[in-house]
Amino acid sequence: MGLSIMSIPITLTVNGVRREIVLEDARVTLLDLLRERLDLTGAKKGCDRGQCGACTILVDGTRINACLALAVSHDGASLLTIEGLADGDVLHPVQAAFLDNDGFQCGFCTPGQILSAVALIGEGGLAEEGGPADPERVREGMSGNLCRCGAYAGITQAVLQAHAAMTHAAMHAPDVLPGGNLTEDAA
Amino acid sequence: MPERQRHGSSIGLPLTRRDGPDKVTGAARYSADIRPDGLVHAVMATSTIAKGRVTHLDLAAAEAHPGVIAVMTPDNAPPLAKSPDEKDNPFAFRLNLLQDHTVRYAGQPIAVVVATTLEAATEGAALLSPGYESEAPTIGLGEGGIFTPDSVGAGSPTSDGTGDMEAGLAAADARVTATYETAGQYHNPLEPHCSVAEWDGDRLTLHTPSQALWIAKARLAGFFGIPPENIRVVCHYLGGGFGSKGFLSPPQILGIMAAKLTGRPVKLVTRREQMFGPVGHRSPTRQTLTLGATRDGALTALGHHTLSQTSAYDDFFEASGLVARHLYASPAISTTHEGSRADIGTPIFMRAPGEASGSVAVESALDELALALDIDPLDLRLKNYAEVEPITGRPFSSKALRACYAQGAERFGWDRRPRAPRAMRDTDGLLVGWGMGTATYPAGMMQGEARATIRADGTALIETAAQDMGQGAWTVLAQIAADGLGLSLDRVTLRIGDSDLPNGGLAGGSTGTATSGTAVHAAAQAVIAQLADLATTDPASPLYGAGNAGVTASEGRLARRDDPARSERFGDILARAGKPSVAAKGQGAGEPASRKTYAMHAHGAVYAEVKVDPDLGQVRVTRLVGAFAAGRIVNPRLVRSQYEGGMIWGLSLALHEHAAHDRRSGRIVNANLADYHVPVSADLPSIETILVEEHDPHVNPLGIKGVGELGITGTAGAIANAVWHATGVRVREIPITLDKLLT
Numbered sequence: 001m002g003l004s005i006m007s008i009p010i011t012l013t014v015n016g017v018r019r020e021i022v023l024e025d026a027r028v029t030l031l032d033l034l035r036e037r038l039d040l041t042g043a044k045k046g047c048d049r050g051q052c053g054a055c056t057i058l059v060d061g062t063r064i065n066a067c068l069a070l071a072v073s074h075d076g077a078s079l080l081t082i083e084g085l086a087d088g089d090v091l092h093p094v095q096a097a098f099l100d101n102d103g104f105q106c107g108f109c110t111p112g113q114i115l116s117a118v119a120l121i122g123e124g125g126l127a128e129e130g131g132p133a134d135p136e137r138v139r140e141g142m143s144g145n146l147c148r149c150g151a152y153a154g155i156t157q158a159v160l161q162a163h164a165a166m167t168h169a170a171m172h173a174p175d176v177l178p179g180g181n182l183t184e185d186a187a
Numbered sequence: 188m189p190e191r192q193r194h195g196s197s198i199g200l201p202l203t204r205r206d207g208p209d210k211v212t213g214a215a216r217y218s219a220d221i222r223p224d225g226l227v228h229a230v231m232a233t234s235t236i237a238k239g240r241v242t243h244l245d246l247a248a249a250e251a252h253p254g255v256i257a258v259m260t261p262d263n264a265p266p267l268a269k270s271p272d273e274k275d276n277p278f279a280f281r282l283n284l285l286q287d288h289t290v291r292y293a294g295q296p297i298a299v300v301v302a303t304t305l306e307a308a309t310e311g312a313a314l315l316s317p318g319y320e321s322e323a324p325t326i327g328l329g330e331g332g333i334f335t336p337d338s339v340g341a342g343s344p345t346s347d348g349t350g351d352m353e354a355g356l357a358a359a360d361a362r363v364t365a366t367y368e369t370a371g372q373y374h375n376p377l378e379p380h381c382s383v384a385e386w387d388g389d390r391l392t393l394h395t396p397s398q399a400l401w402i403a404k405a406r407l408a409g410f411f412g413i414p415p416e417n418i419r420v421v422c423h424y425l426g427g428g429f430g431s432k433g434f435l436s437p438p439q440i441l442g443i444m445a446a447k448l449t450g451r452p453v454k455l456v457t458r459r460e461q462m463f464g465p466v467g468h469r470s471p472t473r474q475t476l477t478l479g480a481t482r483d484g485a486l487t488a489l490g491h492h493t494l495s496q497t498s499a500y501d502d503f504f505e506a507s508g509l510v511a512r513h514l515y516a517s518p519a520i521s522t523t524h525e526g527s528r529a530d531i532g533t534p535i536f537m538r539a540p541g542e543a544s545g546s547v548a549v550e551s552a553l554d555e556l557a558l559a560l561d562i563d564p565l566d567l568r569l570k571n572y573a574e575v576e577p578i579t580g581r582p583f584s585s586k587a588l589r590a591c592y593a594q595g596a597e598r599f600g601w602d603r604r605p606r607a608p609r610a611m612r613d614t615d616g617l618l619v620g621w622g623m624g625t626a627t628y629p630a631g632m633m634q635g636e637a638r639a640t641i642r643a644d645g646t647a648l649i650e651t652a653a654q655d656m657g658q659g660a661w662t663v664l665a666q667i668a669a670d671g672l673g674l675s676l677d678r679v680t681l682r683i684g685d686s687d688l689p690n691g692g693l694a695g696g697s698t699g700t701a702t703s704g705t706a707v708h709a710a711a712q713a714v715i716a717q718l719a720d721l722a723t724t725d726p727a728s729p730l731y732g733a734g735n736a737g738v739t740a741s742e743g744r745l746a747r748r749d750d751p752a753r754s755e756r757f758g759d760i761l762a763r764a765g766k767p768s769v770a771a772k773g774q775g776a777g778e779p780a781s782r783k784t785y786a787m788h789a790h791g792a793v794y795a796e797v798k799v800d801p802d803l804g805q806v807r808v809t810r811l812v813g814a815f816a817a818g819r820i821v822n823p824r825l826v827r828s829q830y831e832g833g834m835i836w837g838l839s840l841a842l843h844e845h846a847a848h849d850r851r852s853g854r855i856v857n858a859n860l861a862d863y864h865v866p867v868s869a870d871l872p873s874i875e876t877i878l879v880e881e882h883d884p885h886v887n888p889l890g891i892k893g894v895g896e897l898g899i900t901g902t903a904g905a906i907a908n909a910v911w912h913a914t915g916v917r918v919r920e921i922p923i924t925l926d927k928l929l930t
Binding site for chain 1: 206208209210211212213216217220228305306310375376378426427429458459656657658659828829831832833835836859860861865866867868870871872874
């Protein structure tokens with residue numbers, strides 16, 4: 001093959017921190033960069049071909065499958081991974097809602113589910129103006145993230161709760177996001 | 188039963204998961220997230236033929252690739268102390284560990300490439316371009332000849348029954364004989380099987396997803412010829428197993444061998460397509476049900492014959508006939524199994540092994556009988572309610588199935604179901620159907636052990652090598668410990684997921700919480716007894732002279748049973764005795780006498796609504812209601828999740844999962860998560876679980892039955908029956924896909 005070792009410098013902002021990275025290999029995906037080189041192992045590799053969603057991260061605010069993205073083609077991008085979602089010890093409303101509603105079992109798909117939900121809520125379109133989110137739209141919007149344990153009822157409930165919390169927070173107190181637990185037990 | 192989220196102790200409370208914060212923040216480290224210094228990467232090359240031998244590997248091309256350190260093949264793999272083909276117990280399944288150049292199935296590991304980066308190892312594996320001497324494989328069920336195995340499932344008898352089938356059928360007013368097929372299924376936990384292996388001389392540290400750490404340790408000791416105490420298997424978080432991680436699989440051990448070969452810590456992660464072959468699966472089955480009943484619905488004969496498939500080189504037989512041995516009363520019952528071989532990887536336990544595939548056939552056949560007799564399906568099941576275990580005649584240790592039927596039916600609205608099929612449509616013109624099925628799974632136990640330590644500061648440590656794969660061990664074992672120790676939950680530290688701890692049994696077979704929970708409870712009682720002994724024999728203690736049985740533990744204090752005002756803090760007892768801590772062990776295992784006397788099973792009733800597009804045949808489950816009884820519920824929040832996950836697996840069995848082989852090459856054509864369908868959020872609009880109260884004084888001291896597998900059984904049959912009710916078409920080839928409804 002005669003493939004030679006190369007050095008490709010790129011700049012990424014990862015969870016708010018600007019990082020200069022020298023890739024030694026053009027084949028490195030964003031997922032493998034995070035997991036194998038930056039020790040950010042929250043994003044998981046479930047299939048490595050964009051079919052399970054366990055590697056979902058936000059790139060410039062958009063949810064993507066990190067396993068399908070080459071790092072070299074994202075020079076200058078801003079990445080948000082599960083490790084950067086909480087504000088110190090204060091969980092993001094989606095994280096809190098996953099806890100409250102038991103939106104997981106084994107937890108392997110959870111970082112991807114949560115980031116997918118954060119983006120889905122941000123995308124808008126879950127609810128009619130000012131109304132609660134439509135569960136059917138939540139299910140459809142979350143269907144790129146497999147949960148083999150089948151914690152889907154909790155996941156849907158968590159997204160509904162987080163949507164309500166974030167909508168409420170955006171309307172009434174833009175600077176303070178509640179830690180969740182706004183609705184009664186999903187059971 | 189109203190449930191409110193509470194944070195505190197203990198058994199029965201719907202607490203949130205103690206491991207939850209780590210899981211929602213990404214802090215939970217799964218096996219492949221572990222990164223020792225100097226780690227290198229290994230990637231397996233797997234066979235693209237199903238039978239024959241590897242004649243050539245382009246080692247030079249792989250080795251020349253920058254970053255490649257080594258290529259492990261049968262010619263240079265480290266020798267093993269025990270042959271992977273040796274079978275010294277029925278559960279020592281034969282493994283493909285590069286012992287020779289033979290290919291036994293498509294997807295078999297044939298080489299491992301180790302490199303400094305994952306990219307280089309991946310490319311190196313592709314560069315091997317294997318050459319083969321290929322033979323035509325046998326793939327189809329029954330095509331390789333049919334025989335009678337010695338046993339099925341986990342050592343169950345191949346055939347079992349009672350009464351006279353011929354006489355039973357002769358006495359019947361109605362008879363149903365029908366053959367059902369279920370598809371091959373692959374577990375596909377989202378976490379692929381993997382190893383991070385590090386050798387230090389003849390000591391091994393292994394991070395790997397395992398449902399049974401001590402079983403793994405013992406197997407590795409045999410392969411590598413070192414004492415078990417030299418091996419530490421660690422798995423704090425397990426990304427789903429469903430049976431595929433009960434025993435170590437070839438990829439996990441190949442990672443250890445690669446570490447030995449290279450002298451470096453090695454990480455080997457199975458690629459998703461490699462999860463369809465070397466790590467087990469559920470066999471396809473062909474099941475023939477023969478039912479006879481009197482006009483009023485009483486069964487006179489219940490026959491269940493199963494053909495399942497194992498590999499060409501080892502034995503594991505899906506025991507679909509187990510359900511008919513335990514569930515319905517009939518004067519004549521016959522359950523038999525046959526096996527066949529194919530050039531596939533060996534099947535293995537997969538969530539409700541036997542019961543899942545068997546239940547869909549039994550429940551479908553019962554509905555076919557209900558149709559023949561024009562009886563309501565629920566009435567037919569009640570008519571044949573087993574008051575004692577049908578074949579053995581043993582009483583049940585507990586059985587609240589009638590309450591499950593009733594509570595589920597009421598919640599679902601079953602009494603409004605029209606008898607005839609194709610009788611309901613929704614406003615969009617979709618056909619609507621309702622069906623039901625009975626859930627059943629044995630309340631088994633393994634053997635386990637736990638250690639409890641109470642420390643001078645009044646806190647406690649509980650240690651057992653149990654495993655949490657999502658069922659909630661991190662939470663429920665702490666709840667059980669807190670109750671047993673008389674401490675609040677925040678004063679109990681739990682250590683699990685490490686084989687250096689006492690044997691925690693197996694997170695599988697719905698035995699985990701019953702076994703390790705019993706061990707934790709026993710350890711807690713034993714350490715409290717030691718503490719009581721210190722206090723009651725110490726004249727300076729207010730408990731002096733109370734006798735061991737005369738004290739109780741509560742809120743971190745021991746108190747006299749007859750005078751609770753006389754009490755003492757744990758820490759004060761230890762301080763006066765001059766001890767930093769006190770520790771004791773406890774065992775968890777089934778009690779032989781009661782297990783002989785009583786039949787022990789969990790039960791449930793599942794009701795399903797489906798909608799079917801009359802033109803396209805597309806099926807959607809719109810409602811599932813499951814009512815389950817499984818003894819004492821340690822944590823209703825987590826149990827609910829187990830049941831719902833199980834029901835979704837039942838839905839998946841009924842409508843989705845089907846590994847499709849190319850019969851010429853023997854390869855699975857849909858070996859990926861886009862083509863091998865598993866349910867997503869949109870596949871399940873509504874699911875409800877009812878926890879039916881059940882008290883079991885016999886199953887174990889805590890009265891706990893397992894809940895992990897129960898939900899699949901019943902559900903697949905309920906959905907199949909609902910599809911019939913919607914369409915009038917009885918599909919006997921599972922999964923039910925739209926093509927089968929359009930013919």
